[in-house]
Amino acid sequence: MDLMANTLLSAGASPAMLHTLEEIPDFTPLAHALCLNVGTLSAAWLPAMKLAADVAVRSGKPWVLDPVAAGASGFRLKACLELVELKPAVIRGNGSEIIALSKASVQPSKGVDSSHDSTDALEAAKALAQATGAIVAVSGAVDIVTDGNRVVGAHNGVAMLQKITATGCSVTALIAAFVAVDQSHTLEATAAALSVFGVASEIGMSMANGPASLRMHLIDSLHGLDENAVISRVKITSFCEEK
Amino acid sequence: MDLMANTLLSAGASPAMLHTLEEIPDFTPLAHALCLNVGTLSAAWLPAMKLAADVAVRSGKPWVLDPVAAGASGFRLKACLELVELKPAVIRGNGSEIIALSKASVQPSKGVDSSHDSTDALEAAKALAQATGAIVAVSGAVDIVTDGNRVVGAHNGVAMLQKITATGCSVTALIAAFVAVDQSHTLEATAAALSVFGVASEIGMSMANGPASLRMHLIDSLHGLDENAVISRVKITSFCEEK
């Protein structure tokens, strides 16, 4: 939650972190977008998450789901599948998480780490997008974003991000901030957020000596990014546009 | 909570973070001061907060309230107003939070960010201090501290602190540590804590490249501060002393 909040602040957004059912009706309509992350899910938090998703949709605000370790337990998978029903604008996970959601089945693994490459998850992502109407993003060596038909690849980023906890969660939060700006281009906003985070990590990596200094330089770089730095580095490709 | 604890450790204090009602009676009397922060408030935590405030007062220990986003929901405002009744020695918030408490009304805003300047909140702060007997501190471009009669301004600090999550929470925790040392000078201790944190941020800023490196240098600077560095940099002004 700390890294997610600092990612959003560095990018110019204004995060607030809430857990409580009681304040969702007052608070959620004021937000421009909602991010739900099931990382440390507990049974008590789930009703608040569902209500927040519901209030966001009724308020015309997009919401983004991070189905952390969706396939790691039946409890977690069921919760994620219930959230998927509540019309997220974007779902972002690693390959294993997206496959678990798409197949609605528990995928034994080591937990939050993906045992699938993002390209392996392409068909699962397309199916999930078609079934839910959400944009689906799969993080990996190349990040993939799809609406179920179009598929784009976002190529920026560094491998060492996997050695820092919550970088996946943080890019999901950044997607929420980007999607808030223009709801008519959700796929583009999602790819842009992944790319901007990836570019910031590349700039950060050039100054880093390990995961902890990368974490620091990543946030500093995200704060200092200008349009030229992004444009000169960003690499987004179209995988296919037919169906 | 992480940044709050590291702030306290760097300043030479000894933090402990507790959530549970069951251990308040044993634990709270051992503390020299208590800090209650409603940042990620949940209904289940509120009884423990109230009991801790009560035990602190009965033990003759000062306690400090950080009414994070007090005006953002009816639930949160009600909780903060109930806590305010329990005799905090200090209340520290941003302008919007202090106005919400003083007017006992929800203030729609973006959440934890203040939409009011600290000077706008001056009258609200004085009224809140008079009504509660607490020292009230309002963070802003200039921090203001008042007992309802005297008003001092603490001028140290850097704008980039607003790009780091939990810096407000952390300075509130530091106020608790300062107030613990000498309960007969709570206004002075509060202004001193704000100033010391501000000076550490200024020294840190001279080495920082962005919010994340500022966060690191801030804590390092707080740990390394000596009396001369503080005295040569600190700027506290008296706004008015009449009433």
Place this chain on the structure above:
Amino acid sequence: MDLMANTLLSAGASPAMLHTLEEIPDFTPLAHALCLNVGTLSAAWLPAMKLAADVAVRSGKPWVLDPVAAGASGFRLKACLELVELKPAVIRGNGSEIIALSKASVQPSKGVDSSHDSTDALEAAKALAQATGAIVAVSGAVDIVTDGNRVVGAHNGVAMLQKITATGCSVTALIAAFVAVDQSHTLEATAAALSVFGVASEIGMSMANGPASLRMHLIDSLHGLDENAVISRVKITSFCEEK
């Protein structure tokens, strides 16, 4: 939890952080080791902790207990004593925590900070190890590890680690990762984890300007450690081998 996870990632392990009773039966058997930390204990978490310990033991996986502030309240002491019954492979605490567990008595103190040196706790550690069958490690100026009979001292580390929150928690998590590799040498694995963390802190300290930069360099150094760096620096002594 953040520093614990980043410690494990930097050391090449794969952490997952769970709170919920409902997913323990699915998830815990997949882990190679379990770490239970009572830092911010709440009554609601305790049943999940107990079930996780039970599932780990039945799955033949080692589990490690960090009895944070065990002697600070009756509630916390009772919880820790109940966990100790569930066959931890390792218990790691500071002197005050180990004495509280060994004597099963509340030890008034300032909380998480030890008011006892690790050598003072030697007899308590040996008694606790004999009573429970666990390896017991006591952090201090010299870390002590015992099976109740053999005692070794791990001498690496720097004093400034005490100015960073969760470094004790993090070394306990690292012990869990080391113990997972070879369950037939739990004492050696525990001493090795303490030494490796200590060596990383020494290398980090040579680049640090204070607690926050030490925290960063510690994690970077842990990630970059090679066998030669460890072997050339590590200092483990045998205190006694008779009994």
